[in-house]
Amino acid sequence: MSKVELEDPNYVALCEHNRETGYLISTAALLEWDQQTKMPALASEYRSEQITHLAGLIHERKTDPRIGEWLDQLAHSPLAKDPESDSGATIRILKREYEKRIKLPATLVMELARAASVGQTQWVAARRDNDFDAFAPQLKKIFELKKSEAEAIGYPEVPYDALLDEYESGARTSDVAGILEALRQELVPLVAEIQASSYRAPVDILSRKYPIDHQRKLGRIASEKIGFDYQQGRLDVTHHPFCTELGPSDCRITTRYDENFFSGSFFGTLHEAGHGIYEQGLRAEYYGLPPGKFCSLGIHESQSRLWENLVGRRFSFWQYFYPQAQRLFKDALGDVSLDDFYRAINHVEPSLVRVEADEATYNLHIIIRFELEQAIINGELDTDDLPEAWNEKYRLYLGIESPEVANGVLQDVHWSAGLVGYFPTYSLGNLYASQIFDAASEQLGSLDTLFQEGDFSPLKNWLNVEVHRYGQCLSGPDLGERVTGKQLSHEALMNHLKEKLVPIYGL
């Protein structure tokens, strides 16, 4: 802390209180990480009790009325003056979070928690049984509660704003909708053109036999090479890959391996390592406070997508890594040219399941969900009509349709868990990633020349300085504009996709 900060007892108390809450939050994160990775099978019941108890303590601390008092005292402090300074951002963001929290009636918070818990259990069964009707009443209830949440919080234009703000603070629904609409209008015809092309990438080579030990080795080498620090992190195996941080020098990522599929674990590891590099790039001295926290989910996703797609699926990346991959996977890749491999990992084809989608069509999956959840929250669509609305959009945007709700409207966990307003951040991540990558290229010169030599540190260091170190001092939109010099738009992503796909598919 600076001298002037240390002299304000309210500011010191506020920060200390939040840092202490951080001990509990990071401890709860360890309980969850362990549950996913190491915990013995029969320990889950007690683990839930431990997590619930900690969540209660954290909630108590976060609604401690002293926070309101400290913030009141700080309202006119010089420390609050510059909203982008470390102290200004701390005060601004803790105030926003505290006010939001106390606006929500405790009964609503509890109802939401219960509905999400019941919802996830029902969703698992409904998905297994391919039975939308079994889940429909609970889904309606969850969306009704999310509407109540939006009303309790308040919003500038539409109720959806309130929910989006939880994950992408500073973004308005109208802005995001405008950008994604423009993206859709260019993406749908591009995907249709690719579908109509006579060329088909040799994707079957990716389904040859890739021994898991060697997959693990290459994933570890590549994630370390791009800058994930294993002195401050780990890589483990879970069914659903994720990245979590348990302290300022403890970020853990996970992946899953399929002996008969190369891309899943490799690009999954790069993706999670990208999230991890962001976490490791935050300022440790602000751990537990807004300047040391990730900006928004969209910015977080931009960092994972940047390393996974913009870097990891780039020709120059593989000019460096392909010889290693060929040595490790002699049987699978010995007879495959770098060019064919590059085409295979960039193959584009409409499919039903979001998490398996390619770099281009992925965004259409997101746009569909974003349009549907907006329509429900803003009162234009009834949840009971979701299956039909879902299929209609898949027909229109992707030219395909799922005969089964399990692979259709029931495929994602998000809504069942009350995560409404979350989906668009995935595409915002892709958009930011392209725009940020372009800005880095402009400032650093030819990244391809560096990548060919296996030198990823200039890009990583640039991201540390230009993106990571801000934490929450800037909002997502403001950070994007600061880094890239322009407002977020669909253009950089579309350019990037066209540059890559037009030559591959001879469009």
Place this chain on the structure above:
Amino acid sequence: MSKVELEDPNYVALCEHNRETGYLISTAALLEWDQQTKMPALASEYRSEQITHLAGLIHERKTDPRIGEWLDQLAHSPLAKDPESDSGATIRILKREYEKRIKLPATLVMELARAASVGQTQWVAARRDNDFDAFAPQLKKIFELKKSEAEAIGYPEVPYDALLDEYESGARTSDVAGILEALRQELVPLVAEIQASSYRAPVDILSRKYPIDHQRKLGRIASEKIGFDYQQGRLDVTHHPFCTELGPSDCRITTRYDENFFSGSFFGTLHEAGHGIYEQGLRAEYYGLPPGKFCSLGIHESQSRLWENLVGRRFSFWQYFYPQAQRLFKDALGDVSLDDFYRAINHVEPSLVRVEADEATYNLHIIIRFELEQAIINGELDTDDLPEAWNEKYRLYLGIESPEVANGVLQDVHWSAGLVGYFPTYSLGNLYASQIFDAASEQLGSLDTLFQEGDFSPLKNWLNVEVHRYGQCLSGPDLGERVTGKQLSHEALMNHLKEKLVPIYGL
């Protein structure tokens, strides 16, 4: 809870409060387990802060004055009447712990914590530098503080009673000293006789090459076979092996592997699995309360020693396991007879380092420490004179002497961490183990016949019923007497050692 328990709001509140404290204690245990096993290298600083914060919360809860009020209300309740009943033991033990805690001045608690923290750091350096003088002032300070602790708590006969009670509640120094003195008087001549014998067991076979993967496999198989439940547990690798519980169905053990030594990991795994079987045998419904907690350190150690030594070093155990071991370690054991192997794993020889000592001489290491720390606490020895006193006892009891304090008086972490009164529980464990094993043999018939067939469940189930399920409802001495029908003495252990060692060494 029973109906009558549920009807007493003070009892319900007391139990609920303790169960909630249990969430924090088990969570702190996870933070520590993770620190030893999985945590990235650079995360230790923040991890210490997390652990310290949780320790503070736990201490606050444990000294909550409401505990005193509930206990006052319960003093004359029918629930407190039978001190061995679940409710009676709960009230009795929580009262004892609460009163002890509030007797200790906060300043003393903090001074002790600081002295132990400084002590451990200084001890590491002093041991590395083989320099007792560098550690002597801090060691003196620690023992002075422990004397103050004993005075603050109070004691029936000698100050050492107060410290011993922390680890072995219900045991008096005079009783323990009497038993260990009798043990020493028989053990010293037995070890001397073995030393004088012309027979030398073929111990070098244990230092052949034992591939670590196969050590891991055999350790896992054997620990599971004797009853450690991996659905409720794990086995990991650490530098210092330990067993910890993180919940009623989550007990984790660790071991370390040395490719050139068979016994370390194998018997270490059995030892920790023995601790784990005890934890897994406690009643889950009482988790976090005295009836669901281990009785004492001596009883805990009896369970590890029983499986490690009484079972694991028994001929019949290896009649079952040796063919498997020979298959796994063809190069090392292919040409070794079962008889030679059995003699090697039971080899007895005086040595300087406690943790590497054999089953017989181990107790002499413990007796030396017990005698020395008693003498210091009771004012008969000055810590500055420890090195000489140490060497004198090693000469007398074991016939050897360390030229270096690093392998002498500085070898153990305990005193530097303020753990005074802890050492004798290791030998109490050995004594209880022999006596309990004899009781089991009497009641179950020939255990050897079962072991030869790989059937360890009758013994394990018997221990569950006769030892584990009591938790803290009985004290160590009372439990020992209940299970074995007699007071603790040196006889069972001596008989067991003689039965095994007299034929091996042809005495």
